[in-house]
Amino acid sequence: MRSPARSSATSLRPIGLPRALVVREDGYAMPLAVARTDARGRRGPESCVESIEEQWRLAEAWWRDAPQRRTYYRVVLEGGRPLTLYRDDVTGAWYEQPYTESPDSSPHGRSGARR
Amino acid sequence: MSTPLPDPSRTVACLAIPSLAFQCELAERPGLLGSPVVLSDVARARVVKATLEARRDGVRVGMTLRDAVARSPLLTILEPRPALVARYAESMVEAMAGVSPLVEESETGIVFADLRGTEALYPGIEDVRSAVFSGVSPQLQPQLGVAGHRLTAYLAALRARPSTVVHVPEAEAATFLAQEPVRHLPLPPEDIERLHLLGIDTCGQFAGLPRSAVEAQFGFAGGIAWLAARGEDPCPVRPKPWERERVIEHVQAEPPLVSREAILHGLEQMLGRALRHPRARNRFVRLVRLRAETERGDLWEHDQVLREPLGDRGRLWTLVRSLVEYAELPGPFSFITLELSGLTKESGRQQSLFSEQTRRQEQLDEMVRHLKVRFGESPVARVVDVEPWHRLPERRYALLEYDP
Secondary structure, three states, X not given: OOOOOOEEEEOEEEOOOOEEEEEEEOOOOOEEEEEEEOOOOOEEEEEEEEEEEEEEEEEEOOOOXXXXXXXXXXXXXXXXXXXXXXXXXXXXXXXXXXXXXXXXXXXOOOOOOOO | OOOOOOOHHHOEEEEEOOOHHHHHHHHHOHHHOOOOEEEEXXXXXXXXXEOHHHHHOXXXXXXXXXXXXXXXOOOEEEOOOHHHHHHHHHHHHHHHHOOXXXXXXXXXXXXXXXXXXXXXXXXXXXXXXHHHHOOOOHHHOOEEEEEOOHHHHHHHHHHOOOOOEEEOOHHHHHHHHHOOEXXXXXXXXXXXXXXXXXXXXXXHHHHOOOHHHHHHHHHHHHHHHHHHHOOOOXXXXXXXXXXXXXXXXXXXXXEEEOOHHHHHHHHHHHXXXXXXXXXXXXXXXXXXXXXXXXXXXXXXXXXXXXXXXXOOHHHHHHHHHHHXXXXXXXXXXXXXXXXXXXXXXXXXXOOOOOOHHHHHHHHHHHHHHHHHHHHOOOOOEEEEEOOOOOOOHHHOEEEEXXXX
């Protein structure tokens, strides 16, 4: 005898998920060059970082099992192309992620150094 | 092939897990078995339940947690998680529903089933036992009682050892009940207190009184209790079959949903899906149940019994939205369930003939449904605010599949 109950699931798909990047770092974990990877994990051509425009850190959900600690960099690549990327300070992996200020946050709310 | 005759000594089955909240926690953490563990109350102040190892260290139920830790330094303190308990309690009901369609959950951790008519499916008591226990985790230490009447089955379940069944034949019911304390009788607490004051502590003593004297003192309820104490409990299993006829939708949110808007978006989607299910189509809903779990395992639940059954999506949505908009939510939700139950018989609905907007919407919905069949998922989605203020970009907005 089966229960007449029926269950099904709905889920939300987050927008703006980070994409993995291959990054060459200097001795201070600053990005020197970046390369994108395709869906099969094949590495694309490398682009050198010309300048780091801005750097800031985020620490979220430190009380949970999986805390988020990131160091974001807004950089200019060779040829003048801008890119926002971050280093996951927990795993050391690099990701590309467009970043805009959240509507409610202060424009001066970031902490971190500029270079 | 002849049909087995009804057996009056196996009319009612009772599945009991006396301390379900504690057993749930231990089942979730099997590594704690054999160590001193206590379950605290909701206020996280006192001990509600303790393992044998904790009791050996001097920990007692009702003691403050500070005293308990002082007596047992290696003590593990578990906090109750109502959401987890509700999930396990539901699994108990489902396990009994696998044996009989007539199931009643009298309280959390106690489920009755009417076994009449199941003799051919489950000829022996052992068959009933294996069928019921196949749906319940043995780590919960379930106990099963089978008897001819409700109270006898209940006490048989309480006397059974974990994962075993106690069957009380009809002829032995009175003897079985004779030594049981009167607190189990279906009487209000003040009547139980009066019985103790009169020196009547066991069901056997109570059953030995003349029925007329009991009814004179305790009224109609006294007569019922008197019959129950003799093993002739007249109270039947009271199933709510209309509640079991239901459609359930749920959404799992990782990260948990904080904003009310995001919760409402999810619920709107779930309501649409629930109403489109073949079981709910052209039927009206009598009961709407919202249940949500927080990250910490707290449970938020709201039932709304409708004064008149509703089948109209707009009116149901108005109701569901108001339940969430005016509720005090206990925290971010990681799991939300919408249940429509008490479905009525099929009935027709008068559609609007003149609304152009309705017609366009129906055409659009129909096209999206076709696309969904073709591609396996709806190719149309809508952007919803999740936590627009969040510092992590991926936590701000999400795509919710447009699923008309």
